[in-house]
Amino acid sequence: MVWQRKLSMLLWTRTARKLKAFQRNIQLSGEDGWRKAKIGAFHGNCGWGHRVQAWYVTLEDDIPKEYGAYADHWVAGKDEKKARSEAKIKFGGGKQFQIIQDPDVLDTWFSSGIFPLSALGWPDDTADFRAFYPTSVLETGHDIPRMVMLGMQLSGDVPFRKVYLHPMVRDASGRKMSKSLGNVIDPFEVIDGVTLENLHKRMEEGNLDPKELVDAKKGQAKDFRNGIAQCGAAALRFALVSYTAQSDKINLNIKRVVGYRKCCKWILSSLNKAISKTVTALESYEFSDAATAVYSWWKYQLCDIFMEAVKPYFAEDDEKFKYK
Numbered sequence: 001m002v003w004q005r006k007l008s009m010l011l012w013t014r015t016a017r018k019l020k021a022f023q024r025n026i027q028l029s030g031e032d033g034w035r036k037a038k039i040g041a042f043h044g045n046c047g048w049g050h051r052v053q054a055w056y057v058t059l060e061d062d063i064p065k066e067y068g069a070y071a072d073h074w075v076a077g078k079d080e081k082k083a084r085s086e087a088k089i090k091f092g093g094g095k096q097f098q099i100i101q102d103p104d105v106l107d108t109w110f111s112s113g114i115f116p117l118s119a120l121g122w123p124d125d126t127a128d129f130r131a132f133y134p135t136s137v138l139e140t141g142h143d144i145p146r147m148v149m150l151g152m153q154l155s156g157d158v159p160f161r162k163v164y165l166h167p168m169v170r171d172a173s174g175r176k177m178s179k180s181l182g183n184v185i186d187p188f189e190v191i192d193g194v195t196l197e198n199l200h201k202r203m204e205e206g207n208l209d210p211k212e213l214v215d216a217k218k219g220q221a222k223d224f225r226n227g228i229a230q231c232g233a234a235a236l237r238f239a240l241v242s243y244t245a246q247s248d249k250i251n252l253n254i255k256r257v258v259g260y261r262k263c264c265k266w267i268l269s270s271l272n273k274a275i276s277k278t279v280t281a282l283e284s285y286e287f288s289d290a291a292t293a294v295y296s297w298w299k300y301q302l303c304d305i306f307m308e309a310v311k312p313y314f315a316e317d318d319e320k321f322k323y324k
Contacts, residue, residue: 049105050309055083060096075099113146114268118161123154135160167243171223172253178213182219185228190257193230196221227253234268235261242310260310267306270297 057073057076058065073092077083081100091097116138120129134151138160151159170176171183178184182203191197198222208216231254239257243250274297281290 049108049111052102052104053078053101054102057087058098109146113150134158137162139164167250168252169252172251174251179208180216182216183223189228190231190236191233193228195227196224221252231257233259234264263309270301
């Protein structure tokens with residue numbers, strides 16, 4: 001859209017010298033980076049959020065009187081008192097009228113977009129706001145233009161100086177995670193493990209249409225026919241970090257996380273043994289034994305075994321390393 005291109009160019013012009021974005025293998029800089037940014041919808045049928053501060057005015061002589069019947073019967077106001085005042089100005093003080101606030105809320109990106117401001121006390125001129133705004137680094141996805149747009153408009157400055165962009169997590173096939181597809185992965189279910197039956201149960205507790213529920217269950221049965229094995233937090237963290245070396249998208253393969261689980265359990269177990277030996281040696285003033293315990297774990301277990309064992313997980317482009 002024309003307005004989106006103009007807004008993106010304006011954002012670039014006003015922030016070029018104030019904001020730096022970092023992401024491995026991806027560069028978001030220059031006018032082209034902002035032009036490709038998607039602003040998104042301003043409001044939607046969300047369950048929660050900042051209520052749209054627009055009010056529909058129904059005049060006593062309106063026919064029909066249904067809500068929203070007249071496109072020119074809207075006024076804006078921060079509260080009902082202000083909206084009534086605006087309605088009197090617009091339609092004349094002598095007319096009787098009723099007002100109803102728009103039931104929609106602003107899209108969730110608006111609420112998240114003003115977080116750097118509201119967390120520091122804005123719109124009040126607080127000590128925290130003066131001391132910490134703009135913030136230093138934001139770690140986020142590719143929706144930063146929204147925060148930048150609001151920060152520049154409402155405060156006159158960017159909300160942060162640097163941005164680290166993380167990849168967007170998708171399923172193993174590269175599809176966007178969606179409840180209707182049944183491919184949404186809850187991190188806690190990867191950490192603690194979950195059966196296919198409980199995956200179905202979680203889906204049933206949602207608000208999917210019955211037909212979508214049937215299709216979603218089929219998707220779960222295809223992707224997780226044996227459920228998800230307990231992987232632990234360390235394996236999941238290791239997998240997510242390793243994926244950042246590839247692209248701006250994480251096609252999360254649970255089998256890969258399971259593979260890391262085996263390596264992580266072993267290396268953590270060997271590390272605990274090395275720590276125990278080192279502490280015991282230090283308490284006995286056997287400094288040579290303490291140094292040997294540290295050196296042996298580092299060279300013979302971490303470097304010789306663990307680092308070599310995990311290399312295949314970083315080389316999935318090679319056919320011989322791909323999961324079957």
